[in-house]
Amino acid sequence: MYDFEWHKAHGDETSQSAQIIVPLLKSFCDVKSVLDVGCGDGQWLKCFESLGTPQILGVDGPWTDCGRLVIRPDLVRIQDLSNTLEIDRRFDLAMSLEVAEHIEGKFSKQFVENLTKHADLVLFSGAIPYQGGFRHINERWQSYWADLFNAQGYDVFDPFRSQIWDKKNVSVWYKQNMLFYVKRERHDLIANVKDYLFSNKINQLPIDVVHPRQYEAIASYSQIAFKPLMRKLPKQTFNKLSTILSGKI
Known part of the structure; x- marks a missing residue:
């Protein structure tokens, strides 16, 4: 997982993203309690709390530096x-x-089950293939996760991405990956989401999309072109080619 230097470096961006997205969610969902699995330093929970959500709880791994949380340490498991x-x-x-x-x-x-067994509403995003990042070992298309949620009895909706797509203060991974899941048996909640989509004339995007900004990063020379291809060569060939290209031979 990301260490707390990453959270420190991206804290403002994460906070700004939350301050735009959380009010959108709260405008059609009565959210009085939130569980954040993989909460990092707690920026999203802090935003929910500041906007009137009285009960928050975060969960994150043993790397968590409780002294650098932006919420009370007793609110993180x-x-x-x-x-x-x-x-x-x-x-x-x-x-x-x-x-x-x-x-x-x-x-x-198991990760999806951990979310669905604790709430009828789930806000979720996960990195797509080649998105890149520290210790990204399970990058998947959005539809992969939608299928897992579907197996748990949750329908997928896309109320946010088209609204934040061009927002400068929202991180690109939220613009691209953030979807909303609702337990299929909760017809009242599904009706709320559909009413919100209709009344705000929100066009839901295809499940699997890449944001132009992310595409440009992925398609850049340094990301997918020559150097990564070189790394797939046998070690001796890679070393020889590197020496040639460096001008040492």
Whole structure:
């Protein structure tokens, strides 16, 4: 997972993203309790709390530096995110943003179950293939996660991405990957989401999309062109070609 230097460097961007997205969510969902799985330093929970959500709880791994949290340490539970999560209560909303790509693929189903068994509403995003990042070992298309949520009885909606697509103060991974899941049996919640989509004339995007800004980063020379291809060569060939290109021979 990201260490707290990453959270420090991206804290303002994360906070600004939350301050734009959380009010949108709260405008059609009565959220009084939130569980954030992979909460990092707690920026999203801090935003929910500041906007009137009275009950918040974060979960993150043993790397968590409790002295650098932006919420009270007693509001964060420490555990391996690959394991079964057991919290003796349910929440109005469970969320996990840009965390699942850090979990081994064999634990993907368990990770989704940890969210769905704690809330009927789930806000979720995970890195797509080639998005890149520290210890991204499980990058998947958005539809991969939608299928796992579907197997748990949750329908997918896209109320946010088209609204934040061009927002400068929102991180590109939220613009691209953030989807909203609702338990299929909760017809009242589904009706709220559909009413919101209709009344705001929101066009839902295709499930699998790449934001232009992310595409440009992925398609750049340094990301996918010659150097990464070189790394796939046998070691001796790679070393020889590197020497030639460096001008040392």
